[in-house]
Amino acid sequence: MKTYTRPLDFKHGRVDMTHGSGGRAMAQLIDELFVKHFVKHCSNDMLAEQGDGACFALPAGAGRMVMATDSHVVSPLFFPGGDIGCLSVHGTINDVAMMGAKPLYLSASFILEEGFPLADLQRIVISMANAAREAGVVIITGDTKVVEEGKGDGVFITTTGIGVMPEGIALRASNIKVGDKILVSGMLGDHGVAIMSQRENLTFETTIQSDTAALHGLVAAILDAVPNLHVLRDPTRGGLATVLNEFAKASGHGMVIQEKSIPVRAEVAAACELLGLDPLYVANEGKLVAFCASDDAEALLAAMQAHPLGRDAAIIGEVIADEHAFVQMNTAFGGRRMVDWLNGEQLPRIC
Amino acid sequence: MKTYTRPLDFKHGRVDMTHGSGGRAMAQLIDELFVKHFVKHCSNDMLAEQGDGACFALPAGAGRMVMATDSHVVSPLFFPGGDIGCLSVHGTINDVAMMGAKPLYLSASFILEEGFPLADLQRIVISMANAAREAGVVIITGDTKVVEEGKGDGVFITTTGIGVMPEGIALRASNIKVGDKILVSGMLGDHGVAIMSQRENLTFETTIQSDTAALHGLVAAILDAVPNLHVLRDPTRGGLATVLNEFAKASGHGMVIQEKSIPVRAEVAAACELLGLDPLYVANEGKLVAFCASDDAEALLAAMQAHPLGRDAAIIGEVIADEHAFVQMNTAFGGRRMVDWLNGEQLPRIC
Structure with a gap:
């Protein structure tokens, strides 16, 4: 009617x-x-x-x-x-x-x-x-x-x-153990940089696109390959640095990541420099961070890379004993620096 | 930590x-x-x-x-x-x-x-x-x-x-049949008038309070008494008139309600006159409208009235055959008028 x-x-x-x-x-x-x-x-x-x-x-x-x-x-x-x-x-x-x-x-x-x-x-x-x-x-x-x-x-x-x-799945921060490997499923920072470029009216030779995507297919594939996966999180607001700090706080362990292993597109790295952003803190909308036992890391990496949304996956670091639960990064220049919680605002209204 | x-x-x-x-x-x-x-x-x-x-x-x-x-x-x-x-x-x-x-x-x-x-x-x-x-x-x-x-x-x-x-429950507009009785669980218009009075800075001798309440206890009690209840709806935005018109449209039947049976507090009726509102269109946040077979109406009314949130419940009308699916009201003065869809806005941001 x-x-x-x-x-x-x-x-x-x-x-x-x-x-x-x-x-x-x-x-x-x-x-x-x-x-x-x-x-x-x-x-x-x-x-x-x-x-x-x-x-x-x-x-x-x-x-x-x-x-x-x-x-x-x-x-x-x-x-x-x-x-x-x-x-x-x-x-x-x-x-x-x-x-x-x-x-x-x-x-x-x-x-x-x-x-x-x-x-x-x-x-x-x-x-x-x-x-x-x-x-x-x-x-x-x-x-x-x-x-x-x-x-x-x-x-x-x-x-x-x-x-x-599914039966038997219990992904949680308390599963994280010293020695665990830390993986990301692909290039970091695309979403945040796409938004900020648009907002600031910046143009680059190639347009940086948001990575927005539904990840449940990738998750099903990697859980199939590594049912004992410890925990997953998508690094949205606050980026990779925030996820690592949340997990460090929740598990009570420290973490060390390798700057040279972290996948970031050259255009995104360049745009971040121009915009005064650190890709570790920039939001992603189609990436995940995974923690697993050291023995499972290669199988997990292979499962990620076999999926279209995980092609650029990488092992980026590991969990260490640290009573302060600090997150640290070995830099590309051979130093080591703290990766702290985001203080203040980096990118408002990014999602 | x-x-x-x-x-x-x-x-x-x-x-x-x-x-x-x-x-x-x-x-x-x-x-x-x-x-x-x-x-x-x-x-x-x-x-x-x-x-x-x-x-x-x-x-x-x-x-x-x-x-x-x-x-x-x-x-x-x-x-x-x-x-x-x-x-x-x-x-x-x-x-x-x-x-x-x-x-x-x-x-x-x-x-x-x-x-x-x-x-x-x-x-x-x-x-x-x-x-x-x-x-x-x-x-x-x-x-x-x-x-x-x-x-x-x-x-x-x-x-x-x-x-x-629960097993066996399927409340939906398509259950509504000609001859069904229409009940409301209590006084209408309290919420909308409480908000509008506050917004317009009106004061009355007694403050009109919103009826905001969780109705699941009342629903469980009435389903217990009348498992064959046809359909329920809470008359929030757009009030009773909107619920009746939605159900008339969805069921393809007409409805007639009795103005003198519709419970409205005297203060709310007075405030509505002052504010230029029709209580039939004013939002409620702790009331429900129920449709049931004529034979179940007295049991439903008794079950409502036995519950603290249904004390002022009333049978207010019935479903009639009408290919236009109109909602009409027999007025307190003995006339009959259309109760149309709300046209335009009555009370913005009421919930």
């Missing part, structure tokens, strides 16, 4: 306060934008039912589940290699995947600013739908709120993901 | 961009605010582990689950009867409960505006912790982002809830 007098104008229209009112304008936005794209792309009966939530059957034998959530406030909304839409799908899938779980479903909640172009919103929603379909994850429920001009910033998207945990 | 030089200043401190950076300041905010209150109140091992997400065991025999999400942008943040904190817990619990499910876990994601007082944030977090504990629901994971001053509005909170669906 059609109840709208004319379709939404996705060419010239803008978000207004009525789109968050609970009334007819909101129902139309949900029908003609969210349901249209999320259902079309996912043959998603659950979202089409439009209750206050969505019901789903548990996979047979599921014993444990994982839940993860992320608000996305990235600025600018569109950047080389992606946009807030696909980022908000990848980011939460990756949080679920880092626990070792298989992501199944997402919710998506939008906080829209009055005046935001419907064309941009449509582009973002299509990007989310495509990212979810490619990842095999279904967006089953959502919410839309609208705030007055000047009380938001275009669009913020909060996604929550749930997934099923 | 303590890694912070001094504790956060919850008396005079303010949110700054570093609290969203991924670095030390963010870790401190999480430790000293979110983990402290959510863990203390819930003996919550999962959040204390601080991975990218949380893992939980499924209840034995669970076959289906429900997921619901809501972003909360209510303004003002504090209002008579509640605040954005407890509202964000109740709102999502209620969305899960309206499906007939038992809510178990919540995620909570914060978008903070630079400069927001830490004292207010602490008050909100404590309110969330208390609301969750009282409801027997655990906040297991979360996220924090910070946006620049003027790009947000104090704090926005997105919560996502998951719950377990």
Whole structure:
């Protein structure tokens, strides 16, 4: 039954306060934008039912589940290699995947600013739908709120993901032991530098693209090869340095990494110098850090490198006994320096 | 291990961009605010582990689950009867409960505006912790982002809830049949009028309090009494009129309600007149609308009235055959009028 007098104008229209009112304008936005794209792309009966939530059957034998959530406030909304839409799908899938779980479903909640172009919103929603379909994850429920001009910033998207945990997997910082090897799955710093270049209007010979990607396929592949993997984490805000410091604090051990082993694109290293950034602290959206027993490191590296998203993987360091739980780096010049927590802000609104 | 030089200043401190950076300041905010209150109140091992997400065991025999999400942008943040904190817990619990499910876990994601007082944030977090504990629901994971001053509005909170669906329950609009009775669980309009009075700086002889409350206990009680209940919905944004129109559209049937049967406090009716509002369209945060077969209506009413949150429940109307799926109301003056979809905005940022 059609109840709208004319379709939404996705060419010239803008978000207004009525789109968050609970009334007819909101129902139309949900029908003609969210349901249209999320259902079309996912043959998603659950979202089409439009209750206050969505019901789903548990996979047979599921014993444990994982839940993860992320608000996305990235600025600018569109950047080389992606946009807030696909980022908000990848980011939460990756949080679920880092626990070792298989992501199944997402919710998506939008906080829209009055005046935001419907064309941009449509582009973002299509990007989310495509990212979810490619990842095999279904967006089953959502919410839309609208705030007055000047009380938001275009669009913020909060996604929550749930997934099923395979039997016997327990990835956690307390698994980390002295002697463990530390691996990264590829080149660091691409996402943060792509955003900052866009924000500062910098152009380089080659455009640096965000690495935004869903990592659950890579995680499944490496867990298959090395079921005794100790822990995984995606180095997003705060970058590799933050992940290592969090794990050092949580495990009570120290870490030493080798600067010359850390994969960073030459363009990214050059852009970081220009922007005054340290690639160790720059956000990634399609990379992971893994810890495993020394004996498993070569098998883990091979499994990573065999996957398209882990081609440039490398062993970058190891866990050492250190009661201060410091993270240190042997520099390319032969010295050793501390890799401290990020103090202050480096890159605001990077994700 | 303590890694912070001094504790956060919850008396005079303010949110700054570093609290969203991924670095030390963010870790401190999480430790000293979110983990402290959510863990203390819930003996919550999962959040204390601080991975990218949380893992939980499924209840034995669970076959289906429900997921619901809501972003909360209510303004003002504090209002008579509640605040954005407890509202964000109740709102999502209620969305899960309206499906007939038992809510178990919540995620909570914060978008903070630079400069927001830490004292207010602490008050909100404590309110969330208390609301969750009282409801027997655990906040297991979360996220924090910070946006620049003027790009947000104090704090926005997105919560996502998951719950377990009991065997055999399938509440949905397509269950609605001609002849069904329509019930509401209590007085309508309290929440919206409490917010609007605060916003417009109106005072009445008695302060009108928001009805914000978690309804899953009431839902469990009424499902116990009437397992064949057809459908439930909480009349939040857009109020009772919006719920009835959504259900009319989804079921393809018409509805007639009796104005004189609809419970509205005298103070709320008076405030609505003063503010130019129609109580049928005003948001509630602790009420539900239920549809059941005519034969079950008295048992349902009795079950509602036996519960503290359903004391003022009433049968307000019924479902009729109408190919236009119109919602109509027999007025107190003996006439009949259309109850249309809300056109335009009535109450922006009410939840």
